[in-house]
Amino acid sequence: MEFRLEHTDGLARAGSIMTHHGLIPTPIFMPVGTQGAVKAVEPRELEEIGARIILGNTYHLYLRPGRDIIERAGGLHGFIGWRRPILTDSGGYQVFSLSDLRGIEEEGVTFKSHLDGSSHTFSPERVVEIQRVLGSDIMMVLDECNPYPCDEAYAFRSHALTLRWAGRCQNRMAQTSPAYGANQSLFAIVQGSTYPAIREQSARALVAMDFEGYAIGGLSVGEPAELMYMMTGLCTAILPASKPRYLMGVGTPENILEAIARGVDMFDCVMPTRNGRNAVLFTRRGKLNMRNAVHTADLGPVDPDCTCYTCRSFSRAYLRHLFKAGEILALQLASIHNLAFYLWLVRSAREAIAERRFAAWKDSLLAALAAEPVISIP
Ligand SMILES: [Zn+2]
Numbered sequence: 001m002e003f004r005l006e007h008t009d010g011l012a013r014a015g016s017i018m019t020h021h022g023l024i025p026t027p028i029f030m031p032v033g034t035q036g037a038v039k040a041v042e043p044r045e046l047e048e049i050g051a052r053i054i055l056g057n058t059y060h061l062y063l064r065p066g067r068d069i070i071e072r073a074g075g076l077h078g079f080i081g082w083r084r085p086i087l088t089d090s091g092g093y094q095v096f097s098l099s100d101l102r103g104i105e106e107e108g109v110t111f112k113s114h115l116d117g118s119s120h121t122f123s124p125e126r127v128v129e130i131q132r133v134l135g136s137d138i139m140m141v142l143d144e145c146n147p148y149p150c151d152e153a154y155a156f157r158s159h160a161l162t163l164r165w166a167g168r169c170q171n172r173m174a175q176t177s178p179a180y181g182a183n184q185s186l187f188a189i190v191q192g193s194t195y196p197a198i199r200e201q202s203a204r205a206l207v208a209m210d211f212e213g214y215a216i217g218g219l220s221v222g223e224p225a226e227l228m229y230m231m232t233g234l235c236t237a238i239l240p241a242s243k244p245r246y247l248m249g250v251g252t253p254e255n256i257l258e259a260i261a262r263g264v265d266m267f268d269c270v271m272p273t274r275n276g277r278n279a280v281l282f283t284r285r286g287k288l289n290m291r292n293a294v295h296t297a298d299l300g301p302v303d304p305d306c307t308c309y310t311c312r313s314f315s316r317a318y319l320r321h322l323f324k325a326g327e328i329l330a331l332q333l334a335s336i337h338n339l340a341f342y343l344w345l346v347r348s349a350r351e352a353i354a355e356r357r358f359a360a361w362k363d364s365l366l367a368a369l370a371a372e373p374v375i376s377i378p
Contacts, residue, residue, distance in 0.1 A: 001137070001185040001212055003244045007354045011236065011263040014353040017244055019137040020182035021077065021085040024052045026244065026265040027349050029256070029342045030087060032273065035060045036080045039273050040331040041339065043082045049308055049340040050347065052084055053137070055268050058130050059091025059098070063113050063120075067133045075135025075180050087268075088136035089248075090127045090169075092143045093217075104144060106161070124168035128186070132179045140215065141169040143189040148222040155193035159202045162191045166206060187213040187246060190235050194227050203238040214239045215246040216264070220255070229258050236263035253282060253345055253369055257362045260349050272342045276334035279323045282341040286371050288316070290334065295320040308340035309333075 007014040017024040031038045031046060034057045038046060046054065056076055073079035076086055092109070095101065099111035108123030124142045131139040143162040146155055166188045173186045188211040192198035206214060216235045219228045232247060239245050246266035247259050256267050272282065279290040283303035288295070290302075298316040310319075310333040322330035352361035 001183060003213070003242065005241060007356075009353045009356045009358040010261065011233075012260050012349070012353045012358045013241075013263055013265060014350045015244070015265060017085075017265075019053075019085045019185075021083060021137055022052065024085055025347075025350060027256075027260050027346045027353075028052055028266055029346045030055050030266065030268040031339050031342075032268055032270050033080070033082075034270075035064070036076065038335075038339070040277065040328075040335040041273070043080070045309070045336055046082075046339070047084070049336060050343045051339065054082060054084070054086055056080075056086055056088045056134065056136065057091060057094060058088050058127055058134065058140075059094035059122075061088075061134060062091065062130050063115055067130060070135075071133050071179070075133070075182075077135060085137040086135075087138040087246075088131050088134050088140065090131070090140040090142045091122060092127075092140075093145045093249075095122060096145055104161070106164070108142070108165075109144075124165040125172040128169050128172040129176065132176050132184065135178070135180050135182065135184070137182070137184060138213065139173075139184055139186045141166045141186065141188050143191055143217055145218050145221070146191065146193045148194065150193045152193075152195055152198070155191075155195050155198050158193075159191045159198050162189065163202065163205050166211075167209065170209060170211070185212040187211060187215050187244075189215045189217040189248070190239075191218045192231075193218060194223055194231060196231070196234055199231055199234050200238060203235050207238060207240060211243070213244040213246065215248050217248045219247065220250045220269075225255065225258075228255070229262065232259050232264060233262040239263075253342070254366060256342075256345060257349065257366060260346075260353075261358070261362060267346070272338035273335045276338040277331045279330070279334065281319075281334055282338050284341075284365070284368055286369055290316065290319045290323050290330075292320075302337055303341065306337065306340060306344065308337050310337040310340075 002018040005015045015026045033054045098114045102110040110121045127142045144158045188206040190203045192202045244265045247264045281288045295316040301311040352358040
């Protein structure tokens, strides 16, 4: 993997990540395909709306369908029919949030599957080995993600453990080879909850270990947005300019713009697909709830400035009808549009950075996004 920083505008950055499976222009949004599928969206549609990289999850894919079948398929790319880059999360977050957690030891984490109650252990070495089999272009270290709020002593111990685990992941990475000949990279994850001193210590220690990229983890877990921005800015000020930076699990269009302004390059979030399935659509003028009666006879597109298949082909009235009638097509069309919106957002940010007008563009878009009141899901 090679990262090239192409333009800066203030702290905002535009660059390119070169991987075996293709080039990723940054800033980038990565659609989430936790179980090897972006919910309700076909890979060919993802390509059409300009998705350059998608996410998979080690915890989910390890439990089901399991490593063997993915290995026999030649890796995740072959198994799921996606030719472009894939990033896999280590599964640490899911172990802590989904499974019946049995213990966090120095060696690793023991848990019972949320699917069938079977017992498993994830060690730092094991998650690297599993991600080798998945064949992901970008792999993540095993980390402990703290809840919010989290007391300072716990956050410190947790950061120290995450740091030792990062070193073990890096060692195993060096001892193993890509399963299918395609180069794989390993990103570290900065933790430290909302404590500036711990965040700083975490970032500095990981930078000294020289990873290929750095994620900022443990944010967007319930803390106020201002605190998220503060922690993000603190981390990006320490992380090297020559490596990509990934803010995990963030967020709203507003969150993404503010994080780009603080020097973040990569994002993932379930928000566009999950909101889409709940009939909430993002537009350049704020969010719409397609179940709202105001759309009953509106034959205009969801977003007149959007060029996605949904907006080119269908009206707000039809989308509302599909949601009211419980048609599966509603979930597909809404997910396509929302992902297209997020990808437009990061593409436009990239153009604005290249033309050194990012701050003005961001301010005008933030004003437009706030213009239409958010209509709550009934
Ligand atoms: Zn659209």
